[in-house]
Amino acid sequence: MSTVQSSNGDPMLRAIVRSKRFIEEHYPEPLERERLAEFACMSESYFSIMFKKVAGCTASQYITATRIEKAKQLLRSSDMNVSEIAREVGFQDPLYFSRVFSSREGMPPREYRAFSSE
Known part of the structure; x- marks a missing residue:
């Protein structure tokens, strides 16, 4: 983030920082590249x-990482089941969510919940 702070005047940089914030606020929603590029006022390829x-x-x-971090918070702090958490953070398919979670965290969501509550 040091680049971001040292280049506050760059409009393209500001657009990407705003886009990251937009993702963090709208992560449960479908976030296609087209929508993000439009939000940043850029073509899809340039975005x-x-x-x-x-x-x-x-x-x-970045979207996936954001969703997984939010899922980890919910796994630690809620009684929602894994399928509910998957949908809550923007994954339509709980099985796909479990595969992505496992590949990123090295364990399935249920195991993460058990491990984090010890």
Whole structure:
């Protein structure tokens, strides 16, 4: 984020920072590249290039990371089941959510919940 702070005057940089904030606020919703690019007032291809340059990952990777972090919070703090949490954070398919969660966290959501409550 140091790049972001040192380049406050760059309108493209500000657009990507705003886009990241938009993702963090709207992560449960469908977030297609087209919608994000429109929000940033950029073409889809330019948005993709700039997002990766500024954020260090693709917009899709950032969305997934945001959703998984929110899911981890819910797994630690709620009694919702895994399917409910998957839908709550923007995954339509609970099985896909479990696969993505497992690949990122090294354990399935149920195991994460058990591990984090010890």
